[in-house]
Amino acid sequence: MTFEEIRARPGALVVNLLGDFSRSGGRELRLKSLVALGEDLGVSGPTMRVTLARLRERGWFEVRREGRESVYRLSAVGVLAIHEGAQRIHSPAPDAWAGEWSMVVSSVPEGDRHTRDELRRQLVWHGFGLLAPATWIRPRPGFDDILTATAELAAATLTTLTTRTSGLAADRALAAACWDLGPLGLDYEAYVRELRARMPAYRQAALDGRTALVARIGLVHSYRRLAWRDPRFPADLQPAGWQGDEARRLFGQAHALLAEGSADYYRLVAEVDGKPVSID
DSSP states (O other): OOHHHHHHOHHHHHHHHHHHHOTTSOOEEEHHHHHHHHHHTTOOHHHHHHHHHHHHHTTOEEEEEETTEEEEEEOHHHHHHHHHHHHHHSOOOOOOOOSOEEEEEEEOOTTOHHHHHHHHHHHHHTTOEEEETTEEEESSOOOHHHHHHTTTOTTOEEEEEEEOOSSHHHHHHHHHHHOOOHHHHHHHHHHHHHHHHHHHHHTOTTOOHHHHHHHHHHHHHHHHHHHTTOOOOOGGGSOTTOOHHHHHHHHHHHHHHHHHHHHHHHHHHHOBTTBOOOOO
């Protein structure tokens, strides 16, 4: 993630900062700390303030005054969004293929485009692929997550069932038909090459805290863009040469190497008037 990319998407910077350093929720940061961290990452103070105001309007933050300072605290909406994103990024490898497909058949009133678009977004986010019009599948059991995510879509009706095919060959054909993973596969290959080239620098004991924080946020941002597109197939259903699991492994290694130095720097910047911020 370059400074140019960060400047173009300051909202992603805030999400990545809070998502990676405050995953347990209930965390607070003073405005001046957020501005200082943003400046380290190439985002100006005025741009950061505008970005925070927009996220507050969307319900991500609650703001209180502490003397002359504004203190930003994640709201329930923000905590939930960050928790979901962190689960996707830091999740373990998929379970072994058990042969069960979860299927969702949806019904939305004609003309209700908003509900249809939001339902589609949630289904894709939760790993479903389109089998046929209004029929979605994914290669893992359970429906609690998608039913919870779509509970407020009152106009949508979802029918769920679990099914199997005739065998592994049919499963692989079904996966190939319902997901186009070619572009993501190429992006994973490029990510793995780039991360392997950067690992020696991340292993340097003398890496200063600011550099470690910038690298960590860039690492999370780059991997997030891949992980959010990944339906997370079990190994038996993955395309030949799939690099998703290797990308996950390298991401975990790099993140661990950068964790201590970046966390120390984060605490230093976040400490105001002798009041340190607690982080994971």
